[in-house]
Amino acid sequence: MSTVSEIIEKLKTLTLLEASELVSQIEETFGVDASAPVGGGVVMAAMPAGGAEAAPKEEEKTLFDVVLEEIPADKKVGIYKVVRNIANIAVNQVKEFTGTLPKALKESISKEEAEAAKQQLEEAGAKVKIV
Known part of the structure; x- marks a missing residue:
């Protein structure tokens, strides 16, 4: 192979x-x-006989994931509290949940909710991204 x-x-x-x-x-x-587009040529699709129609617009992303990337050792306790509240999990599950990072903490949520979660985690000292 x-x-x-x-x-x-x-x-x-x-x-x-x-x-x-x-x-x-x-x-x-x-x-x-x-x-970024790759290649030198531009490929144009054939236009319908009735005239040029606007190309369909890309749909704007409406659902986001909050990904916990890193937890500094000196800030674990504070971050664990925030993770527990955001993920709605029990205290004894937080350490197991954060054992392997990066990991999606919340999935398919609104941009506002994702931004709020990210802000809370960053204020506690975690490294977070929204995808």
């Missing part, structure tokens, strides 16, 4: 969060922007 095929097979096993992290690390490592 070729190296490329092996990499493709490994990529198929990634979660969406892991794939997002991979893209971020590739962008940082190689100084590229994955959202």
Whole structure:
């Protein structure tokens, strides 16, 4: 099996969060922007005979995930309290929940709710991102 095929097979096993992290690390490592168009040519779709219609607009993202990336050792207690309140989990579950980071703390929530959670976590000292 070729190296490329092996990499493709490994990529198929990634979660969406892991794939997002991979893209971020590739962008940082190689100084590229994955959202930038690639290639020299522009491909135009054939226009209907009735005239030019506007291309469909990209839908604006309405649901977001709050991802807890890092908890500094000296701020664990305060962050655990915030995590417990946001995730609505028991005290004894917080340490287990935060055992492997990065991890999505809240998923598919509104932008306002995500921003509020992020602010609370950052004020407690955690490193957080919204995806």
